[in-house]
Amino acid sequence: MEKWNLLRNLDTQIESVFVKRTTKEVEHNRFRLKAAIEAARLLANQGQAFRGHDESESSLNAGNFRQVRKSFERMASDDDRVVLENAPGNAKYTSPPVQKELLNILGNRVRQMIREEVGDAKFCILVDEAVDAAGKEQMSIVLRFVDRYGFIRERFFKIVSVPNTTSLTLKLEIVKVLGMFNLQVENMRGQGYDGASNMSGVWNGLQALFLEDCPYAYYVHCFAHRLQLALNGAAKGVHDTYRFFSTLLLVVNFVDSSAKRKGALKAAREDEIQDLIALGNLQTGTGSNQTCTLQRPATTRWSSHFRSIKSLIELFGSTMTILDHMMDTATLPIQGEASGILRAMRSFEFVFCLILMHRVMKVTEVLCQVVQRKSIDIGEAMKFVDHTKELLQYMRDDGWDDFLMVLASFCETHNIDMPDMSSRWLDGTGRPSQQKNFITHEHHFRVEVFNAVLDFQLSELNKRFNERSCELLTLTSTLDPHDKFSLFETQKEFAEAVDNETVINDFEALGPRRVKFS
Structure with a gap:
């Protein structure tokens, strides 16, 4: 009878006890996994590193992932804290493979949301490759499309490790990534790369390979990269400016390489600001006259060169002050x-x-910042390009006198010896110019430096943003459906003035594809 009663009581049977225990373990495992997911989500959203140098239990700082998870433990209730702290070794969900798996799942979810945002619309791809800190080639893929509300969107899609940067390898990897999320190459309507031969090659470049599969995927050289190439070319094309940027880098590196020198520069700038305010030469206000340091220029960010020049002009007097002080107090090598x-x-x-x-x-x-906007259209970019050319041309034709006044004021403020512009120019050896008809300082600095820099800048801009491509891109902007194709009506007369033969030549100049008109 005892066995019969036990058999009738289902709650005491081993199957029921096992199911209850298993359900509780599943619940605890899910709770621990949620803590790991939230930690991974927070670090991924902030772009922070996961791993630490020492991730042992006795480590005071076991890396961001484990430390964030511990913070969750401290904020949890007593029962939940016991669940997190007493997890078995195979159910902590903190190992590096688990972290990578969670990141991969989160990344796929984000990519799936981007895919749903694209929908059935056409899209463009923006691709660039670079070497990471470990020396591996990485290719980044960005999707550019118009969403359902008519706004231009750019979404970073994925980073892919590639064994090499040949055009065929890059194409296969891109097609593989797009195919994973059912993005058809036939729906591609644009390609944006840099001007490297493996990307922009007319016959075997990446853009040419995609044009074979989709004849409407027009290639456009990245406008920001074009501008950077133009600025680089202008800087290196004139010897004086090339030496200037070399000296600028030397000055910034010397001051910025030591925390003591940066502190001395900051103190000198504070004293200079107080003196200028006392003399009434500097305006005061909320947020103005903030102390700063010299900005180090970057190789791939040409805007950083402008910030570096701007910071040196602002800190020119303070920099000379600390250099004078170092010549008297520093060690002999530093003095030299x-x-x-x-x-x-x-x-x-x-x-x-x-x-x-x-x-x-x-x-x-201004142009550099404009062309890097996510929502800028082609027509607006062309207007800024033309406006930049006009300003540079005006500076070249009529800006010398105004520039000379600003230069003289700067030299007077900082006690720089300014030569007599009408005197005879001496070359780098200290001897008079060897030309038959000697030249003056004004002729050298105006013609051989001022005009040469602006001419080289305009030449590079005209070459990178030539009239043919600008007119063609302006015509394509008339297909904007806003306001019932109002831009198309404004450009109608201009478009009718261009015959078919000219349009064919312009299209063929952009790539290897031969355009046929019905």
Whole structure:
């Protein structure tokens, strides 16, 4: 009878006890997994590193992932804290493979949401490759499309490790990524790359390979990259500006490489600001006159060169002050280096190029920021390109006198010896120019530096943004459906003035595809 009663009581049977225990373990495992997911979500959203140098239990800082998870434990209730702290080794969900799996799942969910946002619309791809800190080639893929509300969207899609950067390898990887989310190459309507041969090659470049599969995927050289190439070409095309940027990098590296020198520069700037305010030469207000440091220029960010020049102009007097102080108090090697840098900064040639490049890059900086906007259209970009050319041309034709006044004021403020512009120009050896008809300082600095820099800048901009491609891109912007194709009506007369033969030649100039009109 006892066995019969036990058999009838289902709650005491081993199957029921096992199911209850298993259900509780599943619930605890899910709770621990949620804590790991939230930690991964937070770090991924903030772009923070997961791993730490020492992730052992006795480590004071076991990395961001484990530390964030511990913070969840401290905020949890007593029962939940016991569940998190007493997890078995195979159910902690903190191992590196689990972290990578969680990241992959989160990344796929984000990519799936981007895919749903694209829908059935046409799209463009923006691709670039670079070498990471580990020396591996990485390719980034960005999707550009118009959403259902008519807004232009750019969504970073994925980073892919590639064994090499040949055009065929890049194409296969891109097609593989797009195919995983059912994005058809036939729906591609644009390609945006840099001007490297493996990307922009007419016959075997990446853009040519995609044009074979989709003849409507037009290739456009990245406008920001075009502008950077133009600025780089202008800087390297004139010897004076090339030497100037080399000296600028030397000055910034010397001051910025030491925390002690940066602190001295900040203190000197604070004293200078107080003196200028006392003399009434500096306006005061909320947020104004903030102390800063010299900005280090980056190789791939040409805007950083403008910020570097701007910071040096603002801190020119403070920089010379600390260099003078170092020549008296620093060690002998540092004294020699500070003396050479100070001599270079006080040279009129350096100051001339400093003010000149600041005025030139102040104009191009606006264009540089505009072409990097996510929502800018082609027509608006073309207007900014034309406006930049007009400003540079005006500076070249009528800006010398105004520039000379600003230069003279800067030299007077910082006690820089400014030569008599009507005197005879001496070359780098200190001897008069070897030309038959000797030239003056004004002729050298105006013709051989000022005009040369602006001419080279305009030449590069005209080459990178030539009239043919600009007119063609302007015509394509008339297909904007806003306001019932109002842009198309405004360009109708211009479009009718262009015969079919001209349009065919313009299209063929953009790539290897031969356009056929019915």
